[in-house]
Amino acid sequence: MSNQSTIIAVAKKVIETEGDAIKNLVSLIDSEFSEAVNFIYNSKGRVVITGIGKSAVIATKIVATLNSTGTPAIFMHAADAIHGDLGTIQSNDVVICISKSGNTPEIKVLVPLIKNGGNKLIAITANKSSFLGQQADFVLNSYVEKEACPNNLAPTTSTTAQLVIGDALSVCLLEMKGFSSKDFAKYHPGGALGKKLYLRVHDISSVNNKPSVKPDTPVKEVIVEISEKMLGVAAVVENNRILGVVTDGDIRRMLNKYDNISGLTAKDIMTPGPKSIEAEAMAVDALELMEANSISQLLVEENGEYAGVIHLHNLIKEGII
Template sequence: MHAHDPAAHIASAQRTIRMERDAIAELEARIGAGFAGACELLLAVKGRVIVTGMGKSGHIASKIAATLASTGTPAFYVHPAEASHGDIGMITADDAVIALSNSGRSPEVVTLLPLLKRLGIPLISMTGNPDSPLAEASDAHLDTGVHTEACPLNLAPTSSTTTALVMGDALAIALLEARGFTAEDFAFSHPGGTLGKKLLLKVEDIMHTGAAIPRVTPATPLSEALLEISRKGLGMTTVTGPEDTLVGIFTDGDLRRALDEDVDVRNTPISDLMTRGAKTIGPNMLAAEALRIMEENKITSLVVQRGGRMVGVIHLMNLLHAGIA
């Protein structure tokens, strides 16, 4: 019976993390023409991507299938042993297969090779052995091999399943970007989830409208503009002309510049101090896209326009309250 040593537990965990991290780091140099070829094969698939693997590789395969499906590449997992007992009928000539096996020799997977070849469909493999039957039978092979498992016995699949998982994510994201898959697409593929509901929120669902919009005219003195900012609580005000046309905005940054220049607060019109124009968005834009624009431009509010007229203002706090940010 080994004595319980907290320091040993911690050291063991840290060693495992280091070994798996190093295994992932080695993957980057292997991404090349083979990976690009696998992407091209998958992008050309008219049907679905079937992901298969045995044991721990099967668990990873199932996760890869789920990730592909949620990011724009229709996919599902098939157990290789069940495939050879009838489920192969789920695979059609329009599909492609991604097969996982660290050894590249898993009997249940290798047994499927003649059946897949008869269908004439693309086969992509992830193995740790480029000379294995599975790798050699593949149209594209992705090397997910590791020098040693994090398991001290070098038996339990640990580092090898981690590298396969990461390679699967790399494939899914490369395909997502190639397809131009958007946040709205993602939300529609997750309609029941909280994330989907949040992502489907549009700007018009959460923006400030009507009397809640901070607004002044170009002739408004700075002192009155500050009162409007304080009343509406968004840290800014719009400056509008006739028929709700946007002339500019006045923010806390503009206020700091005005104070540095020691302007006459009571008599200086806001038109002398405002920022002309502003970053604007449409009311039908996804709230998640509004957040991206705010982050890229390092701003906290956006003016919402429809047909050249201001219809609202959306602030970072709206996004926070809606659970977007």
């Protein structure tokens, strides 16, 4: 067997093993899961998530997902907790402890301290009969038959299962809170994702030039307007209402069609009824409209009047593409 075929076979086996384990989690979601979600939803504190080793890494990701979807959460490392960080937990907080075995030494020390503080404890564990499983108020079962590691040792399938349980928990809470795309944008203002959720057409078009000509503007002046405004287009406007558009393409087609252009005006070469978009529309909607019509710019309207131009290059610059 070649090196390439071996690699491909191993990769596929890992994915199949983890995929089967994730599918099996569906059968493990029960009323206790629902009770845990409801308790978090009705609690007045934060969600404190703790774990040791690879489970601690998974805990940090679940914390990030909860925070980004409207549920305040914080990470507390199980080892640090028993060496001074237990004060992280406040009286109204809910604690989630993640451990595949549920029997690690740090967990056995930490769990009674959490219980003594009066905080509700939710376990994400593959072993419901473990110390953690027996002590927790709610147990979210993340059982997996085996790890993807051929020695059944390296946390692979088990950590994937923990992550999926955390995602299920987060999305349930998101749904219960009625968390919308606008809410999501508040928590993700940076980067391309944030811009897709909050950047509007007028945020971009307002900083662009606003090329426009009248219907009777001579072609030579139209060409100058397009060239000076550097957007490859000029709106043909009358009483600030869009009648048509002249693009670089219209200019090229005109030169191919006419030997003498001295008597031509914008109205003679414009494309009537051009594609346009409202200033309040989302910038990502402008991108979709451009892609659907194979064009690189859109005229912008506000209250039925010409308000500017948004160009494909603007969207590229903003990272929306």
